[in-house]
Amino acid sequence: MARKKHSSMDEEAQIDMTPMLDIVFIMLIFFIVTTSFVKPSGLDYNKPKASQATSKPSANIFIGVSKTGVIMMENRQVDIERVTANVERMLAESPEAAVLIQADKEAQHGLVVKVLDEVKAAGIDKISVSAGND
Numbered sequence: 295m296a297r298k299k300h301s302s303m304d305e306e307a308q309i310d311m312t313p314m315l316d317i318v319f320i321m322l323i324f325f326i327v328t329t330s331f332v333k334p335s336g337l338d339y340n341k342p343k344a345s346q347a348t349s350k351p352s353a354n355i356f357i358g359v360s361k362t363g364v365i366m367m368e369n370r371q372v373d374i375e376r377v378t379a380n381v382e383r384m385l386a387e388s389p390e391a392a393v394l395i396q397a398d399k400e401a402q403h404g405l406v407v408k409v410l411d412e413v414k415a416a417g418i419d420k421i422s423v424s425a426g427n428d
Contacts, residue, residue: 354384354388354391355385357396359396359401363402368380382417385416385417393421395413395423410423
């Protein structure tokens with residue numbers, strides 16, 4: 295009987311990449327699901343101190359007011375007249391949304407009140423103003 299000789303190419307080990315790719319995709323899904331979806335307001339704030347400040351659950355809509363009068367929503371600058379329209383749009387996407395206003399302690403009080411009025415005009419009753427308690 296004649297035996298057939300195998301070439302050296304047939305004897306080389308082949309690495310199956312499928313299990314590794316499966317693990318990578320599972321890890322990717324895990325990290326996406328466990329990531330916190332907090333949208334930063336885009337401005338650095340020097341919050342006023344409050345002795346009675348309490349922690350609230352995270353809000354869905356963040357509005358930032360800087361000491362120079364810049365209003366930020368979704369990492370972009372917004373005019374005071376457009377706050378209501380932007381909040382209404384976000385409210386349509388998330389009907390149970392709450393608003394968190396982060397205002398610098400040197401921000402003009404009148405501007406913060408105008409932002410509060412615009413948010414209230416959009417139909418949101420759950421409004422919080424951020425303050426530090428240290």
